Amino acid sequence: MERTEEAQNYSLHTISLLVQNLPGVLHRIAGLFSRRGYNIASLTVGPTERPEYSRMTIVVRLSSMTVDQVVRQVQKLVPVVEVRELKPQDLVERELMLVKIKTPEANHSELRALAETYEASIVDVSPDALIVEATGNAGKLDALEDRLKAYGIQEICRSGRIALERGFKTLAPPNLK
Amino acid sequence: MAKEKMTGAQALLRCLELEAVEYVFGVPGGAILPVYDALFEATHQKGYHLKHVLVRHEQVGAHAAEGYALATGKVGVCFGTSGPGATNLVTGIADAYMDSVPLVAITGNVPKSLIGTDAFQEADITGITMPVTKHNWLVTDVEDLPRIIKEAFYLARTGRPGPVLVDIPKDVQNATFEFEYPETVNIPGYMPAPKEPPRLADAATLIRSATRPVLYLGGGVRSSGSYAEVLAFAELVGAPVVTTVHGKGVFPETHPRCLGMFGMHGSRYANYAVQDSDLIVALGARFDDRVTGKLSAFAPEAKVVHLDVDPAEISKLVTATVPLVGDLKVLLPRLHAEVQRVFEARGRPDLGPWLARVEAWRTKHPLRYAQEPGAPILPQKAIDVLYEKTKGRAIVATGVGEHQMFAAQWYKTDFPRQFITSGGLGTMGFCLPAAIGAQLGKPGELVIGIDGDGSFQMTLQDLATAVELELPIKIFILNNLFLGMVRQWQELFYDNRFSQTPLKDCPDFVKLAEAYGCLGLRARTLEELEPVVDQALAPRGGPVIVDIRVRRQEKVFPMVPAGAPLNDMIGGE
Numbered sequence: 009m010e011r012t013e014e015a016q017n018y019s020l021h022t023i024s025l026l027v028q029n030l031p032g033v034l035h036r037i038a039g040l041f042s043r044r045g046y047n048i049a050s051l052t053v054g055p056t057e058r059p060e061y062s063r064m065t066i067v068v069r070l071s072s073m074t075v076d077q078v079v080r081q082v083q084k085l086v087p088v089v090e091v092r093e094l095k096p097q098d099l100v101e102r103e104l105m106l107v108k109i110k111t112p113e114a115n116h117s118e119l120r121a122l123a124e125t126y127e128a129s130i131v132d133v134s135p136d137a138l139i140v141e142a143t144g145n146a147g148k149l150d151a152l153e154d155r156l157k158a159y160g161i162q163e164i165c166r167s168g169r170i171a172l173e174r175g176f177k178t179l180a181p182p183n184l185k
Numbered sequence: 186m187a188k189e190k191m192t193g194a195q196a197l198l199r200c201l202e203l204e205a206v207e208y209v210f211g212v213p214g215g216a217i218l219p220v221y222d223a224l225f226e227a228t229h230q231k232g233y234h235l236k237h238v239l240v241r242h243e244q245v246g247a248h249a250a251e252g253y254a255l256a257t258g259k260v261g262v263c264f265g266t267s268g269p270g271a272t273n274l275v276t277g278i279a280d281a282y283m284d285s286v287p288l289v290a291i292t293g294n295v296p297k298s299l300i301g302t303d304a305f306q307e308a309d310i311t312g313i314t315m316p317v318t319k320h321n322w323l324v325t326d327v328e329d330l331p332r333i334i335k336e337a338f339y340l341a342r343t344g345r346p347g348p349v350l351v352d353i354p355k356d357v358q359n360a361t362f363e364f365e366y367p368e369t370v371n372i373p374g375y376m377p378a379p380k381e382p383p384r385l386a387d388a389a390t391l392i393r394s395a396t397r398p399v400l401y402l403g404g405g406v407r408s409s410g411s412y413a414e415v416l417a418f419a420e421l422v423g424a425p426v427v428t429t430v431h432g433k434g435v436f437p438e439t440h441p442r443c444l445g446m447f448g449m450h451g452s453r454y455a456n457y458a459v460q461d462s463d464l465i466v467a468l469g470a471r472f473d474d475r476v477t478g479k480l481s482a483f484a485p486e487a488k489v490v491h492l493d494v495d496p497a498e499i500s501k502l503v504t505a506t507v508p509l510v511g512d513l514k515v516l517l518p519r520l521h522a523e524v525q526r527v528f529e530a531r532g533r534p535d536l537g538p539w540l541a542r543v544e545a546w547r548t549k550h551p552l553r554y555a556q557e558p559g560a561p562i563l564p565q566k567a568i569d570v571l572y573e574k575t576k577g578r579a580i581v582a583t584g585v586g587e588h589q590m591f592a593a594q595w596y597k598t599d600f601p602r603q604f605i606t607s608g609g610l611g612t613m614g615f616c617l618p619a620a621i622g623a624q625l626g627k628p629g630e631l632v633i634g635i636d637g638d639g640s641f642q643m644t645l646q647d648l649a650t651a652v653e654l655e656l657p658i659k660i661f662i663l664n665n666l667f668l669g670m671v672r673q674w675q676e677l678f679y680d681n682r683f684s685q686t687p688l689k690d691c692p693d694f695v696k697l698a699e700a701y702g703c704l705g706l707r708a709r710t711l712e713e714l715e716p717v718v719d720q721a722l723a724p725r726g727g728p729v730i731v732d733i734r735v736r737r738q739e740k741v742f743p744m745v746p747a748g749a750p751l752n753d754m755i756g757g758e
Contacts, residue, residue: 028373031323036315043316073500080497086320086340089374 020049021075022094022101022171025064026056026179028087036085037064046070046078050103050168061089063179065170090179094171104167105149106131107140111159119159126152137162188363193327193353194219196364197291198227200334201235203366206262208253208625209291210238210246214266216306217293219358238625238650243270245618245647247277251286252622255605256580256632258410260287260341261622267294268306271352272313276612279317281348283609284431285408287341288348289334290314296356297325314350321350327360332367339370345495346408379496379510388466388490388507389523393531395464395488397539398424401447401476404431404608405469405493409513412436412601415468418521421528423536424466425543427455429476430608432469434598439577444543445597448476449745450590453550453754456745458543459484460752466490469513472502473609474747482750492516550743550758552594561736562711564588564663568595571633571661574718579631580605580623584616584640587669590741592635614643620658621651631722634660638691639668648701651728659721659729665737666691673740677755698730707732 027033034053041048049067056063068078075093082091109119113135123130128142142152149166173179191199197220201209213221227233240246243265250261261281265274271292281288295304311321319340322333330353337349392398400422406415412435419426419442426436427447438445447455456478459465465487470476477483480502491498491505492513499508509516554565568591571579581596582605583589589606598604605623607615616636624632641662651658672686698705706729708717714733721729742756 032311032315035312039315077497077501080499083374083377084319084495084497086372086375090377 018069018071021068021070023066024092024094024179025088026090027062027064029060029062030087033087040081052168052170067169092179094173098173099171100174101145101169101171102143103146103149103169105142106165107156107161108137108163109156109159110137110162115159122155188365190361191364192359192361193330194223194358196330198223200331204338206235208236208238209262209264210240210249211264212240212243212270214270216267216295216355240650241646243273244276245644247274248615248618249622250288251281252582252605252619253626254286256602256623257626260289260338262289265292268308271308271310278314278348280607280610280612282317285346285404287346289337289341290350292352294352294354297354310352318350319347323352324357327357327362335367336370344376383509383516384507385520385523388509388520389527391464391488391490391507392422392524393527393534396534397462398464399458399462400424400426401465401467401470402428402432402435403470406435407601411514411517414517418517421521421524425458427459429470430593430606433604434601437599438597439599446593450741452552453743453757454546456751457546462487464488468492471498478745478751479748562714564591564735564739565595567663567733568592570714570718572596574722575631579633580627582616582619582623582634584636585611585613586637586640587741588635588637588663613640616640617644617647621656624656624658632658634658636660636662637669638662638664638688648703652702655727657725661731661733662694663735664732665735694730694732704729709734
């Protein structure tokens, strides 16, 4: 594909959207990304302080020039009230991870200690398996996952990134604040 | 407005009346029967203005609505039933999306209780049309219907115009409620104001400093209706003007500064001018690949001032040195004033040498063809004759293919909304439906169609519609017994391997015309051409189909091969 940003470096970008809470809105947004060839790394949706709006956080792997284009394309979708790229230095980001580990009971205390160093907790225990719950940025969760591998990971579920800007800035335009 | 009890179907028709809709193009079917029943009732009421045009295929309904919209600047409206009726509309909706044509498509759907069950004639048409509409709705509560229709028309006609679709389940059409039409529209995220003020001073500085500027006009000029503003601006700047196929007519092509269409089948002089420019001022245009050629080699020395109502078009393909986001009609006069101020303060740039170069290209590489007496009719000659005989004043609808590019090259347009064509999607079969829509929208004007034998055969069943409405459209088929544009590519890039492009068993278009109740005419030789065109153009109460047999091997030149730089043209030297 020929584009102005040819041969630019690709990296992860966090795009935050405030959308009207209408049926099909996720389809519209995900569909726009797929048909324009933008690769979604993660996508989260949830309610906001106002029930008629939802917030989406989309992480995409793109060049920085394409990100501006993505933001403008997304803004065109009618149910999208506001959309902005959140710059890494300005955001607080979190992801939630649940890891099921199949391991004998003998290892459980060791795992508890490991979880503690990552501010993670053990939320389910059975004789030969347990579930670790952790939150943090993707890097921290990757590191924890790496450490847990030694114990036999059976299943992982990660939420994808949610993010808010630091300070007073908000996504909503003034008439919605 | 006082509330009134009615059904969803009746409410829909009332909304269309309140939106001043003149024509709806459609085909009835099971899931939209309540609407058609309400229409039966409404059309028997006194003072009801909405007219329904029964087309023979929903695709034609959508294209006819486009033709109507393109000719008049109003919103086109089409109806389809659920399932296949709705999916038949999709090509027209996609076409309208690519060319920013204001269109409202209304579809019936199976009752809500059956949605999602794979019911008879069920299709997820809102899902299907999501990528090709500005927005669409599935109406689940009849109370929402008036608001949704209001929003649909508002979205279709404002900002960057485009198609919308409203899907109404049958039970919603039948449900009764207290009708009230909202007076205002409130869509919180639609068309947010640009965050930064437009950089008019920067744009004016670029224009003052340029020594080789060109103005590049696209369909956005037509959508915004800012012809007078563009003409005044062009005369102030004094730069050569090039247009896209949808820019045809927004600036008089007979104006001395106008170089006409550029791009894949633009003239050499227009393409050289763009490629050698040091500043491109793009107004309502989107740098489509059919005009830029190889993007990385496009106008390498040019800075770009890009004015468009759609912020997503800015720097999508070509980086704008100065972006100006907004309505041309509002923003261009402000830019004009700014440029005038700069010219008065610092003097006008001397464009003399540049204009002389451009004129030298025009003299050296004009568009030309060599029609020899006794030889088969050349398609260019046929268009030339049509241009002369209609005194350049006809509304021209085209299909898609070689004939379309010949028409774009040789039918000079001096009036906006005069050249009605499928640019972005390149939809064969567009000509006849568009001519039907245009003629209904402009009943007093001469509407001609320029079609190809391949393109015509994609929607010809709707000759019946044109006959029924006694539309005096004249369709000229440039018949080369080929899918000509594909053949041209096969000849140039696929070593003459004419895979599936000969249309050997073309029907006899004269007999076909007669079968439908049209006048059918044929020109086989150059001697027959002018008399046949005269005969076709004579006033008449119904359609005329003219089969013009043209030289089979003729190709559209010049041509920028796909993926080549704009100045790397073949032919037409």
